[in-house]
Amino acid sequence: xxxxxxxxxxxxxxxAIVQINCTYQTSGFNGLFWYQQHAGEAPTFLSYNVLxxxxxxxxxxxxxxxxxxxxxxxxxxxxxxxxASYLCAVLDSNYQLIWGAxxxxxIKP
Amino acid sequence: IAGITQAPTxxxxxxxxxxxxxCTQDMRHxxxxxxxxxxxxxxxxxxxxxxxxxxxxxxxxxxxxxxRANTDDFPLTLASAVPSQTSxxxxxxxxxxxxxxxxxxxxxxTRLTVL
Numbered sequence: 001x002x003x004x005x006x007x008x009x010x011x012x013x014x015x016a017i018v019q020i021n022c023t024y025q026t027s028g029f030n031g032l033f034w035y036q037q038h039a040g041e042a043p044t045f046l047s048y049n050v051l052x053x054x055x056x057x058x059x060x061x062x063x064x065x066x067x068x069x070x071x072x073x074x075x076x077x078x079x080x081x082x083x084a085s086y087l088c089a090v091l092d093s094n095y096q097l098i099w100g101a102x103x104x105x106x107i108k109p
Numbered sequence: 110i111a112g113i114t115q116a117p118t119x120x121x122x123x124x125x126x127x128x129x130x131x132c133t134q135d136m137r138h139x140x141x142x143x144x145x146x147x148x149x150x151x152x153x154x155x156x157x158x159x160x161x162x163x164x165x166x167x168x169x170x171x172x173x174x175x176x177r178a179n180t181d182d183f184p185l186t187l188a189s190a191v192p193s194q195t196s197x198x199x200x201x202x203x204x205x206x207x208x209x210x211x212x213x214x215x216x217x218x219t220r221l222t223v224l
Contacts, residue, residue, distance in 0.1 A: 004151065030208075030210070031210075031211075033212075041217070041218075042199060042215035042216060042217050042218055043152070043199075043215050044215070045212040045213070045214075048211060048212065087151070087152070089151075089152075091210055095206060095207045095208070095210045096154060096157070096167065097152075097154070097213065098151075099151030099152040099153070100151050101149060101150055101151045102151065
């Protein structure tokens with residue numbers, strides 16, 4: 001079966017750095033996405049990785065290792081508005097997105 | 110403002126009733142999707158449409174049907190609602206499907222409660 005694993009919840013301090021991990025086992029791989037979802041709102045796109053390595057976009061970076069079935073999202077200089085759920089999703093061999101349950105990130109002052 | 114709209118925002122429905130959730134996008138995207146999101150679970154794909162006139166079944170299609178008569182609209186119908194269909198439903202779209210699949214844009218969601 002297909003499976004995406006992420007921690008259920010993480011806590012971090014404002015101004016700090018946090019890394020959210022995602023491991024996946026899917027039938028095929030055509031890219032990995034990270035989305036942000038604030039409570040009661042729709043998911044919004046953060047990043048897309050299809051090749052190994054680090055993609056940096058402002059305070060957010062995303063890393064992919066296809067051989068390890070592993071990705072992480074790195075958030076720097078945390079702000080209170082970063083409190084949200086972060087969803088990892090993999091585009092499988094049928095080009096359908098398989099979603100993890102999401103990691104709820106709590107930022108404390 | 111370009112994007113995706115969904116209606117209704119929320120609905121309480123008696124079991125056995127028929128219900129259609131509406132979804133409209135104005136981005137001229139080819140592909141559209143319906144997901145349900147339940148606490149503790151990832152988004153699960155119900156149905157999808159790669160282009161107007163075609164539809165396909167996702168991971169959890171039972172009890173739901175869709176149509177794609179034109180590019181903009183992708184309604185989801187519950188023929189006879191059951192309590193297990195209580196969920197938040199998200200409609201999404203992307204410019205293309207298949208090898209062109211990239212970022213998906215989501216509507217604001219419909220919170221459905223079936224009693």
